[in-house]
Amino acid sequence: MDDRKLKILAAVVDEYVRTGEPVGSKAISKLEHINVSAATIRNDMAALEQMGYLEQPHTSAGRIPTFMGYRLYIDELMTLPELSDDEKLRLDEMLGDENTNEELLIQNAAAALTELTQCAAVTVNSAPRFSVISKVEVIPTGKRLYVILLITSSGNIKNKSCRLEFDLNHEQIEFFTHYIEENLSGVSVEELSDEMFDKMVAALSTYMVSLSPLVKGICELSEDLRHQELTVRGGEKLLSCDDLDKMEVVRFIEHKNEFTGILEDAFSGIQVKFGSESGSFAIGNSSLIVSKYRKGGREAGSLGVIGPMRVDYRKIIPYVDYLTQKISSIMSGSDDDYDTDEINP
Amino acid sequence: MDDRKLKILAAVVDEYVRTGEPVGSKAISKLEHINVSAATIRNDMAALEQMGYLEQPHTSAGRIPTFMGYRLYIDELMTLPELSDDEKLRLDEMLGDENTNEELLIQNAAAALTELTQCAAVTVNSAPRFSVISKVEVIPTGKRLYVILLITSSGNIKNKSCRLEFDLNHEQIEFFTHYIEENLSGVSVEELSDEMFDKMVAALSTYMVSLSPLVKGICELSEDLRHQELTVRGGEKLLSCDDLDKMEVVRFIEHKNEFTGILEDAFSGIQVKFGSESGSFAIGNSSLIVSKYRKGGREAGSLGVIGPMRVDYRKIIPYVDYLTQKISSIMSGSDDDYDTDEINP
DNA sequence: CATTAGCACTCTGTTACTTCGAGTGCTAAA
DNA sequence: TTTAGCACTCGAAGTAACAGAGTGCTAATG
Numbered sequence: 051m052d053d054r055k056l057k058i059l060a061a062v063v064d065e066y067v068r069t070g071e072p073v074g075s076k077a078i079s080k081l082e083h084i085n086v087s088a089a090t091i092r093n094d095m096a097a098l099e100q101m102g103y104l105e106q107p108h109t110s111a112g113r114i115p116t117f118m119g120y121r122l123y124i125d126e127l128m129t130l131p132e133l134s135d136d137e138k139l140r141l142d143e144m145l146g147d148e149n150t151n152e153e154l155l156i157q158n159a160a161a162a163l164t165e166l167t168q169c170a171a172v173t174v175n176s177a178p179r180f181s182v183i184s185k186v187e188v189i190p191t192g193k194r195l196y197v198i199l200l201i202t203s204s205g206n207i208k209n210k211s212c213r214l215e216f217d218l219n220h221e222q223i224e225f226f227t228h229y230i231e232e233n234l235s236g237v238s239v240e241e242l243s244d245e246m247f248d249k250m251v252a253a254l255s256t257y258m259v260s261l262s263p264l265v266k267g268i269c270e271l272s273e274d275l276r277h278q279e280l281t282v283r284g285g286e287k288l289l290s291c292d293d294l295d296k297m298e299v300v301r302f303i304e305h306k307n308e309f310t311g312i313l314e315d316a317f318s319g320i321q322v323k324f325g326s327e328s329g330s331f332a333i334g335n336s337s338l339i340v341s342k343y344r345k346g347g348r349e350a351g352s353l354g355v356i357g358p359m360r361v362d363y364r365k366i367i368p369y370v371d372y373l374t375q376k377i378s379s380i381m382s383g384s385d386d387d388y389d390t391d392e393i394n395p
Numbered sequence: 396m397d398d399r400k401l402k403i404l405a406a407v408v409d410e411y412v413r414t415g416e417p418v419g420s421k422a423i424s425k426l427e428h429i430n431v432s433a434a435t436i437r438n439d440m441a442a443l444e445q446m447g448y449l450e451q452p453h454t455s456a457g458r459i460p461t462f463m464g465y466r467l468y469i470d471e472l473m474t475l476p477e478l479s480d481d482e483k484l485r486l487d488e489m490l491g492d493e494n495t496n497e498e499l500l501i502q503n504a505a506a507a508l509t510e511l512t513q514c515a516a517v518t519v520n521s522a523p524r525f526s527v528i529s530k531v532e533v534i535p536t537g538k539r540l541y542v543i544l545l546i547t548s549s550g551n552i553k554n555k556s557c558r559l560e561f562d563l564n565h566e567q568i569e570f571f572t573h574y575i576e577e578n579l580s581g582v583s584v585e586e587l588s589d590e591m592f593d594k595m596v597a598a599l600s601t602y603m604v605s606l607s608p609l610v611k612g613i614c615e616l617s618e619d620l621r622h623q624e625l626t627v628r629g630g631e632k633l634l635s636c637d638d639l640d641k642m643e644v645v646r647f648i649e650h651k652n653e654f655t656g657i658l659e660d661a662f663s664g665i666q667v668k669f670g671s672e673s674g675s676f677a678i679g680n681s682s683l684i685v686s687k688y689r690k691g692g693r694e695a696g697s698l699g700v701i702g703p704m705r706v707d708y709r710k711i712i713p714y715v716d717y718l719t720q721k722i723s724s725i726m727s728g729s730d731d732d733y734d735t736d737e738i739n740p
Numbered sequence: 741c742a743t744t745a746g747c748a749c750t751c752t753g754t755t756a757c758t759t760c761g762a763g764t765g766c767t768a769a770a
Numbered sequence: 771t772t773t774a775g776c777a778c779t780c781g782a783a784g785t786a787a788c789a790g791a792g793t794g795c796t797a798a799t800g
Binding site for chain 2: 742744749752
């Protein structure tokens, strides 16, 4: 693989991103940093097409990058400019001051991204990989009616109303909550499984059959706890770019919560994924640029941008990068962060 | 206003809904129940256009109904066919059996509507107009950390975590919950206002300043309680009909919760609203067909369809009507319905 | 007087044809 | 190996012609 060919590929991507038109050999040859003739470029472009990095919409049109082309560009070729101090200042302002609450912080970041990139911004809260159940509480609220309260080490609280067949006395409630806490405290929310609850129901049934609705309730709450929420902001921007299928866009926005998985990937740092690359992602020809933010050293969520594949990566990536880092540092500051030792004193 | 003109207007709407093309005088004259010549119809159509019920996309095209035309058609002219037993059976099946839980019931109804009408289905839970606060609970969960629990007569439960500046002893908590319950129990959720909470903060501050975060928390919870949720299902159907602005569709789906108001109208029964009629509704040229379902005699939510204005009202209205009635009767059956007297024993 | 038949006119959508230009691949020269 | 030149291809855009649907108007009819 020629060094010049890589240079030409990068130039094609840059030009295509800039103009949106298939780019021809002549346009490339006119670029400052390219010192070969159009004919040479034509030859190289033909080779790049052979190798699968470029394609022609039709004979006698310019070339556009393929997935492989973009991939190579992003992973190896692209040079990322530093954000200027002005830009950083602007982003800081859009994010809000240090006192902004966490949810608003994320919302502001998303708003900033949509505005600056003219794409849709997406956010997800991370799966609570490290939080554990720290407290269970059962509160009578009416005739045979009880509210279960489940609190995790990360400060998440869920509740649910349960109807039993008999009323419980104080001791029974004590026994139950103790039993549950003994079995669940310290267990990571992620590890909670239906089988565990089945076992507990079985074990409790020797004591009192009618407690099983409570266990079932706790089981449902633990599902709630694992639930991740995805938000989309500025989805309408995706309609203006016509390389995206509008149906798919709407379906994505409507069923957004089914796609939390894709924003959650093992390793951290900026990631770029293409819609058609991973089978899992809904919008064909789309591109997802996303990074994680952390809170007190732990992954707390992801923030990113969805746009067409033809998008200005060199502009967007620094934005996403800066914002997630800034958010991480704000969230991990001296603010009130829930922590295990504080919850269970 | 001629009787024949009304007949012609109805025929134009019917034909336009059926074919999607502007309808001309000849097409109308061929209909069975019309016994006048095309020329006569032309005269009447010109008159109807004068009166604002019809319009021409351009000279020498057929006529299409205006908002006013649709409005008149729906309010006065349209004849609604009864659902056949087969259709009713089909709807019943799609709804699920009597044991289906309430949320699923609504989801199924929405799914049925999207499938049968090829439009988007929308649902909203009603504002909790009649529910009142029935219980307040404060639970210590950590160092200076408390969970507030708010329970309403309709079985709605909300919680929130609060950090105080000092720890509270048992008596203080007792005092606080009593104070709150005394002031709030019996008050309709709808009536809760910021001023009320301000007063309470002021009153409590003589006793203990540091309780104000708790009151603030309850205030926020009461806002949560008033929060209505709107769901859209099958929104992508709206993209295929090209009289709707795709941007507006996406914006609507993305910000759906800002539109709960429009589905909530004073009187009950089937309602048809046009996007452009009421300034409040997002999608121009759209039509909203909606009705309320009830639970135990009280409004519990609304269910309906959003489509283009050119939609088969004679088909959709009976569907929405039947489904909401059926849901009401299922929900008001012998199932476990929360009721005030059961919650506060 | 309301209704109808007839007719000239208007406007759109479609098809066929042409032209234009950008871009290519190939060949031959440097 | 690179470059200049050239014939070729293909889509986009523009034009003309045409068919068809629908109208408004006028004059005739019961």
